[in-house]
Amino acid sequence: MKLIGALLIAAALIAAVAPPSEAAIGCGAVVSYLNPCLPYVTNKGPLGGCCGGIKGLYGAAKTTPDRQSVCNCLKTLASSYKGVNLGKAAGLPGQCGVSIPYKISPSTDCSKVK
Template identity: 80%
Template sequence: MASMIKALCVALIAAVLVMAVVPRPAEAALGCGTVISYLSPCLSYVTDQGPLGDCCGGVKGLYGAAKTTPDRQSACNCLKSLASSYKRVNLSKAAGLPKQCGVNIPYKISPSTDCSKVK
């Protein structure tokens, strides 16, 4: 179960970086559990075990939920910490999720993303 959560978090890097809306000052309300729940449908896709399926609904839902800069940065940091320790994720697929789901972001999606620069 923990390895599945780690894989999902890598996929979430893409979705977290999708959060390129105008920031407003606030505390992060979006926790790691929430991020994982949005992107759980993406797990089989990013681990080469299934089709894209309902993943885009989760990506778009997360995009809509992460309304503030602290939310987006919090989600990014959650994903980075989990992604670095799980090797089964196809990083190319994870990085391609925004495009696959019709969401445009101005960031390169990578486990090495500097989350402090996510706005």
Template identity: 70%
Template structure:
């Protein structure tokens, strides 16, 4: 039980911080939304399972990220997640969009500068 509480607290704190720093009236896709869409990807990204339903989440997240601010928010969250979660294989994370048939103009990596690559999504 204690092993579940800590990650939930981290997600809650991150969601509160994301909401607090977002300008009012500007819709953004927050941390919790990204995590929800990509929950099924964790086993694949940590070599503990197959790709499974992961691509459904990747494609769904791609579809809802319509504005530049949404794309920057998703990019920043992905950057944070792959850099902070232990056991994530960076090569698998970077290749995830291609694996799922989604073309994004940046590499999912802890070193990505999201401000440079998110203005135009390539379909």
């Protein structure tokens, strides 16, 4: 359960970095992309292959609905999963060389993400 929560948060972070597209990306896809980030954001391992997932999610989220979907998924995960280091999760895009137009945080207004 903790692993899934952490993955969802990581996925949401990555999706938030992605450009807009027509079809929204589901939380399941976000979790798949961000699964390699789980050890890092839960303080149990190194960054490892996380950036590949972050960049893949960024590339997949091409529309505004995609980005908003990823943002909402990450936001939900960030606010519901207590084992994730929110500072590390928020810093993932920058560490992986991806720039997103919002902060990965439980307080982010995903409706304003473009």
